[in-house]
Amino acid sequence: MTGRRATLALPLAAPLAARAEALDPRLAEAGWRLQGVRGRAVAQFAWDEAGFVRITARDSVGFLLRPFPGPAERLGWRWRVDSAAPPSDAALRGADDRSAAVHVLFAAEGPLSFMRRSLTPEGMAGRGLTYCWGGGAPGRRLPNPYAPRDGAVIILRGTEAPLATWLEEVVDVAADYRLAFGEAAPAVTHLALSADTDDRGGLAVARIIPPRWQ
Structure with a gap:
């Protein structure tokens, strides 16, 4: 791995820092732990x-x-949004x-430098796929704006999705990785759940039954 791959795989807003809350x-x-965004x-x-x-x-x-x-496979989960973030x-x-x-989140390819190991939270040094509820039209695929070489965003649900209704997702992680990065996916190392209203404000309330391999 070069220094390029050392960018965080989870960065949708800013460098992440472990929280003591x-x-x-x-x-x-x-086994879950909380990661916050510095200054938010x-x-x-x-x-x-x-x-x-x-x-x-x-x-x-x-x-x-x-x-x-685990290996990159089909991943399934159920989720619902009771209060949606603004468009x-x-x-x-x-x-x-x-x-x-x-x-x-995927395994980094090659060792990190000592400095990167000390500065990069565990599990965030490789590439990442982000499956979103919100952020545009369903089916849209785009580079992560904060890490375009190492992150990809896939929008599954948009503003048309019904609120207060459980919806089921099944995604092909291996296929999505290949479409995003043009190569076979390495092993998966971590999973993360998130919500984000720090830019446009407002309230988002969601529920997610943690994903499982299919």
């Missing part, structure tokens, strides 16, 4: 006994991250808010 202990026990209010994540993660983002952004090792454009820095997203 208390996380719902049930999420922490399950942090979205809230909570575990519900019904089996889903509830995300609340009011003028804020945040990522819930956990190890998720946004996933292609534009500073305008790329979204009601919810699922991020699939």
Whole structure:
């Protein structure tokens, strides 16, 4: 890996920093950890006994991250949005808010330098695919505006998607990686969930049943 690949795979707004805020202990026990964006209010994540993660983002952004090792395969999950973020454009820095997203993060190719290892949060040094609810029309695929060589955004649901309704997704991670980067996908290392309303403001409330390999 060269220095180019050392960009964070999760960067939809700014460099990420680990947060010290208390996380719902049930999420922490399950291996999740919270990542915030430096200088921005942090979205809230909570575990519900019904089996889903509830995300609340009011003028804020945040990522819930956990190890998720395995080969790139078909990935499925269910999600719903109860309060949608304002319309946004996933292609534009500073305008790329979204009601919810699922991020699939991949192994970095080659070793990182000592400095990069010390500065880069675990799991964020390789490439990443971001599956969005919000940010444009469904089916739109584009480079991540913050890491165009190492990140790709795929919009699954747009403003037409019904609110307060569970919807099911199944994505072909291997095929999406090849379309985005022109080569076979390396192993998956981490999974992240997020919501983002720090640019255009407003409130997004979403629920996600954590993804599983199909």
